Amino acid sequence: MRILLLDLEGTLHTREGLIPGALEAVAELRRDFDAVRFMTNTDSKSDPELLLSLAACGLRLAPGEVFSPVAAAAEALTATAGAVALVVAPASVRRQLAERVPVSDAPDEATHVVVGDCRDWLSYEVLDRAFAALTAGGELLALQRGRYFLAGGRRRLDTGTVVAALEYAAGVTARVVGKPAPEFLRLAVRSAGAELDESDIYVVGDDPTTDIAMGNAVGATTVQVGTGKGRQPAPASRACRPTHRVASIADVPGLLQTI
Template sequence: MEPRVILLDLDGTLRERGEVVPGAAQAIVELRRAGHTVRVFTNTDSRSEAALVQRVRRARIPVALGEVFTPVVAAKRLLTPDSRVLVLADPEVRDDLAGHAPPAGDPTHVIVGDCRQTLDYPGLDAAFRAVRNGAELLALQRGRYFRAADGDHLDTGAVVAAIEYASGRSARVLGKPSPDFFRLAAAAPAGRVWVVGDDRTTDILMANEAGATSVQVRTGKYADQRAAGDLPRPVHVIDSVADLPALLAAQP
């Protein structure tokens, strides 16, 4: 088939509960050999781009700088030199966005990301006041929970919801399933893009709304969502990402 841009979700698709899904790395190799462009996308909002690429490579998933797209990358591309940003996130992401820290004047934007290490009332209150004073609220993502090796954990969306509720303002979401995230990650016409993920509320929703081809894997959150009749339906369903090269090869 004609070469496609393949966006592969990270957690739940290439990796599950801290372990690489069997056959995931080989699938990427085969897709590239077939001429497809492969990028990894994730709503991970706790790492800089460089640190995340290193982490993924240590798991023997073959990616390079520029091939991993996150909400932090989206934020850096969307902000302008005049933006003054208050960042409610842990140190690594704050440092990655430090070029937009407000030297003087009120913030123009409040960015909320993973703040498990540093969240406290003064920081939450400062974000609330800035948004009430007119700063745009940017959510790196708004997941309700995420899965780790030791179980499920509260995600960034809960913190975003608190600021929205208190300020009466809605956040602009930079992570999936937002159109901004898809456009920046794909960098190609939607008809040429395949989105592969485990989560119908983010991966599949984003693909379907953008007009891309959606593929759900039966790993990650698949079991949690299998019986939910009100969630978006994928175009294709496969057992795991290891089956993706064969699916693509079978297309006309």
């Protein structure tokens, strides 16, 4: 089975709108592959909010074909008996998690601390609660651990900086549930009714440290687009080096038909 895993932000759209040719490319890729799944590390929105914002920029996707770190965190938490989550993320993300697992702000009740986007309301009080839960033995789950994201052409601090602060203070190491975790990729592949070992996997994205690293970790064919973070200097690490590079998503159907 040929399965294509496509990144969203930086690959199909930016915060300024759709990347030229993205809709046509997606339509063509849907014809060429047995299954197409969309994988994002967006941690500032719940899945329903994400689908609405994508539809608003012209990208209409079905709930079952989009994979977010919020859904991955829900999977990880429900796999642990008795899990209670202290959530450091937007209210909508908290609500989505609460549909699957108990959530609590009490550090002595929490078995897990889930960290996502919190730039609009983060405080030392919130950090201290998370820190208390971690020092009491809670596990740190990071929706993602990006260092920065791009908005309006500027780099801004991303969730990874908060994750790193909590790791440093509590002396723990976070488990990342979003990209580049191979388990996240496996979740998307299984949704297509396939197993990783029996499939040809192609990963397309703009971020070498997440999209490309995740694909490389499972032996997928990886394609880096030159939009979004693909405009930034490439990291030296071999783990982040793509199989192919193209200028933008518009070039991906042509490339994947030739290999």
